[in-house]
Amino acid sequence: MSETYDVYAVQYARSQRPSRDFFMYKDPHDGPLPIFYYVWLIRNADRAIVVDMGFSAEMGKKRSREFLRCPGEGLRVLGVDPAEVETVVVTHMHYDHAGNVPLFPRATFVLQDAEMQFATGRDMRHKPMRMAFEVEDVVDLVRRNFEGRVRFVNGMEEIAPGVCVHHVGGHTRGLQAVSVETARGRLVLASDAVHFFENMTETNPFPIVADVGHMFxxxxxxxxxxxxxxxxxxxxxxxxxELYPVAAGDPMIFELSKTPLRPSPLSGR
Structure with a gap:
């Protein structure tokens, strides 16, 4: 019998940018829209798995993002010390997902083969392809690989009972989503396979994309x-x-394994 987990979205930053930055097909006269930055925690009595690592205050300043607090601080609110975490899923190696590797000195990092190949391969010659990568974040994960601390997967794999990664691609060549068994059924953390509900409801993808067909x-x-x-x-x-209840009394942590407070915009899709 599969294990079940509690799942949390932990916000650590936000920004407001022109809507054309978030959708491939948008009227350039449309006003600015907010974007939130999250990492995720998957936890039960036996294990805690972190999904993505966010970025640092320094990186937020460099990229003009409003940094709210270190992702590790949000994890500590939930009783998880990043220094003790043993498994981190890296959905992809963009700066806002693969920063903060040093926060997790004991972790093994779960990564798709295709993502490491993408981030260190010939596509990075081209500025539009590398614009969301930070070379030092990539190098950090290369170093962890040399230390034997990267677990490479190829496609779909169960990384713990009830927790699977799934190669999706599209946004990057090796992007992976995570499925988790919870008390309310199988939850899917799409990461940047779907930035916003509207990307799906309007079939209007995020414009940073390696393969539009794979994204659809x-x-x-x-x-x-x-x-x-x-x-x-x-x-x-x-x-x-807005959809999920606050967890641990913290206004930047949301319990995704609870029933949403109202139906998802995808419900009418």
């Missing part, structure tokens, strides 16, 4: 995997903070 295919795959649109969680949507 990913929308369909993730919905099938979740089985219920209320169990698909996008990677950056501020609406997540």
């Amino acid at each position: 295919d990913g929308y369909e795959r993730l919905l099938r995997l979740a089985g219920d649109p209320d169990r698909l969680i996008p990677g950056h949507d501020p609406l997540v903070a």
Whole structure:
């Protein structure tokens, strides 16, 4: 019998940018929209798995993002010390997901083969392809690989009972989503396979993309995997903070394994 978990979205930063930055097909006259930055915690009595690591205050300043607090501080609110975490899933190696490697000195990092190949390969010659990567973050994970602390996967793999990673691609060549068994069914953390609910409801993808066709295919795959649109969680949507109850009395932590306070925008898709 599969284990079940509690799952949390931990916000650590936010920004407000022109809507054309978030959607491939947008009227350039549309006003600015907010974007939230999260890491995620998957936890039960036996284990704690962190999904993505966020970025640092220094990186937030460099990229003009409003840094709210260190992602590690949010994890500590939930009783998890980053220094003791043994498994970190890296959904992809963009700066806002693969920063802060030093916060996790004991962790093994779960990464798709295709993502390391992408981030260290020939595509990085081209500025538009590398713009969301930070070379030092990539090098940090290369170093952890040389230390034997990267667990490479290729496609779908169960990394713990009831927790699986799934190669989706699209946004990057090796992006992976995470499915988790919870008391309310299988939850899917889409990460940047789906930035916002609107990317799916309007079939309007985020414009940083390695393969648009794979991104559209990913929308369909993730919905099938979740089985219920209320169990698909996008990677950056501020609406997540409105749909899910606050956890641990902290206004920047949201319990995704609880029933949403109202139906997801995907419910009518």
